[in-house]
Every structure is written in structure tokens, then in C-alpha cells.
Amino acid sequence: MNNSPSFMGTTTDQLSTLRLAYWLLKLGLIFFATELFGLTTPPIELNYVLVIEALYVAISFRVRYMLGRKQLLFITLLLDTIFWIIWLYCTGSAANAFTSLLLLPIAIAAIMLPQWAPWCLAIISTTAYSAMIFSQPDHSLHHGMDMSSHYLGMWFNFVISALVLTTTVAFIAKRIRQKDAELNYLREAQLRQEKLLALGTVSAQMAHQLATPLATLRLLLEELVEDNQSSPLTIEMHKALSRCEASLTDLRQATESIRSEKMHAQTVAALVKTLKDQVNLLMPEVKLSITVSDNASHATIHSDMSLLPALLALIENAARASEEVIQTPKVEINITLKTMAVLSIAIYDFGQGMSESLLAKLGHKLIENPKGLGIAVLLSHASFERLGGELTLQPNQDKGMIATVTLPIEKA
Incomplete structure (x- = not known):
């Protein structure tokens, strides 16, 4: 998965927007669809929780570019899970038709965070949902702790869904991140090869242009040696010129070796x-x-x-x-x-x-x-x-x- 600043910035923007949509959905269900979906009339204390959540949503919008860090992102998903648990408990508990929304933070964590993050959220959500199941009134329990088949099926389905998100989805996301890393490496390698090709072309051109001046210098040096063979200056010039000629010869041989792949x-x-x-x-x-x-x-x-x-x-x-x-x-x-x-x-x-x-x-x-x-x-x-x-x-x-x-x- 791409972890570039632009990608993380776009993702945190989307999560902040999704968090606002969650909050508006909760308000809409409470004020306009309580009877339609069979929700329990929430206590007055839930209003205070919704006000706190509104402040949390506003702050997340304000500092959304900082939430790309893994630790902060996990904390925000944990808070999302807690707010969902409180809302579900106050509007019908395990009988609430929207309990599956607890899986959304787990899914986001499985895609964007290391493997420990979705497991932590899955354990918290499953524990909270199990507590809701066992705290249902008598019509959902039979003979003490024996749950009805309907609620047992809901609980089992929730656990299976959480396990799928924490294992299969997390594994797929990990493979995608690995593939993206490989593609980024290949892209960087291709850019590096293009630069090397340009450098190689320039080097070959310069080496070709140096051949003639070096040959001219060699002739001039030989004439100087004939006039004054013991001159220290001509000896140093001979060493420097020999080094240039040797480097040029090595460059030609290396080029030929690379070209022929010998x-x-x-x-x-x-x-x-x-x-x-x-x-x-x-x-x-x-x-x-x-x-x-x-x-x-x-x-x-x-x-x-x-x-x-x-x-x-x-x-x-x-x-x-x-x-x-x-x-x-x-x-x-x-x-x-x-x-x-x-x-x-x-x-x-x-x-x-x-x-x-x-x-x-x-x-x-x-x-x-x-x-x-x-x-x-x-x-x-x-x-x-x-x-x-x-x-x-x-x-x-x-x-x-x-x-x-x-x-x-x-x-x-």
C-alpha cells in the first residue's frame, strides 16, 4: 500500500469525511428512524456522548494531516469503535440492526495498519458485542445462560466476520503493500538506469573527443623529450598523460565488455x-x-x-x-x-x-x-x-x- 504523504493525506481526508457520515447517521437514526428499525429510545446521557463525538469529529478534521501516523490512526479507530459501542448499547444493544458497523474500523485497520491493530480492535469489538448478547433481557435468553439460536447465530456471524477481516483482508493488504514496494523499487531503478544511460552517453562522447587531444599531447611531449630528456616537468607530464591514456583505454575496454556481455x-x-x-x-x-x-x-x-x-x-x-x-x-x-x-x-x-x-x-x-x-x-x-x-x-x-x-x- 502506498505510504506517500499525498496518499496518506487523501486517506485521512476520506476517513474524516467517513467519520462525519457516521455521526450524521447516528443522529438520523435516533431522530427519524427509531421506530422504522426497531431501535430503543436512547437515554438522555447519549446526547452528551454525541456532543463529545461531534467535538472529536471536528478535531479530526482539523488535524487530519497528522493522523497519517500509524499510532494516531489506531487511536482514532479505537475511539470510533468505542463511540459505536456506546451508541449501539444505548439504542438496542445486541438487538440493534446496525451492529455490523463495528466491523468497519477493523476493516480499515486491516488495510492500513500492521497486523496487531485489527486484532486489537477485533478483540475489543467482539468482547463488547458478547457482553451485549449476554446482557439481553429474558426474551433473548432461555434457561439461564442458554442463548436463543437467533442471537447465537448473530454472535457467531460477527466473530467469523471479524476473523476474516483480521486474517484474510490483512493478508491481502500486506501482499498489496509488498507489491507496491516492489513497484516503487523498480520505478526508482528505472529512473536510475535512465540517468546512468544519459551519463554513459555523455561519457562515451567525451571519451571520443578526448582521444584526439591526447594523441596531440603525446606527440608534443615526445618532441619535448627529444629536446630535454632529463627535465622533471616532462617526466611528470609523461606520468599524467600515461594515466589519461590508460583510463581512456580502460573505458573503451569496459564499454566493449559491457556491450558484448563478456x-x-x-x-x-x-x-x-x-x-x-x-x-x-x-x-x-x-x-x-x-x-x-x-x-x-x-x-x-x-x-x-x-x-x-x-x-x-x-x-x-x-x-x-x-x-x-x-x-x-x-x-x-x-x-x-x-x-x-x-x-x-x-x-x-x-x-x-x-x-x-x-x-x-x-x-x-x-x-x-x-x-x-x-x-x-x-x-x-x-x-x-x-x-x-x-x-x-x-x-x-x-x-x-x-x-x-x-x-x-x-x-x-
């Missing part, structure tokens, strides 16, 4: 070695420490060319976060087997961490932050999902953040 198997030990080599080549300033458990080093995973860039992006973010706080780009990685079928790669940084609101968005959508838009994490998250894995971000108990990547393991 997967290859590799052990965790091989992945760790490749990861260290790439970090030393592309980020030599990063102080990387990798710990691999004994049972995880020989595990085998299936991946493509997108796995390594995704891990490198997380390492680069972790190194940047550490450097901002401890002035050292320090990153620690702990690789273990989460289960016999799942590999866990935990990446620790020593930064200042993030707020919970930002963590909830990071990796799922673009964010507005002075440090960036979270594109690298978004792309990494998509890469892990495509490989059957998952990326979770959580604060470290000591300091910084933990980015945990889980990947499926090939069974031996």
Missing part, C-alpha cells in the same frame, strides 16, 4: 593483485592496506571490466575523505566471506563521515553537495548491481565510513 572468472587473490597494481599506477600517493581472510583468497567470482573501475572509484573517494581529516590518503580494505556464496569487500576510510539523510541518497541518485554529485558512487552501485552484487554505505563506529561491496561467489 564475463570472466577470477580468484579473489588475482583481483587483489590487480587492484594493488592499479592503485599504485593511478593513485601512487594512496596508502592502501588490504587484508584477505584465508577462506576468501581462493574464492572465484564472475565479473567484467566494470568491476575494477567501480572499486577504484570507491578507493579514490575513501582516500580523499581520509586526507581531508588526517592529511593522509589512507584506505583499508577487508575481504571476507559473508556466507559460503557471498564475498564481502569492506572499504574503510578515516574521514568525517556523512549524515544519514545524505547516506540514504548516495549511490541511488545524484545529490547536491559541495564535494560533488556522487556520480562515482552512483556508477559503482550500478556496476555492482549488474554483477549480482550490492553496495551499502554506513558510518564506522570509530571514524569515517565503511563502503561494503557484496558479490556472488562461483560455487566449487
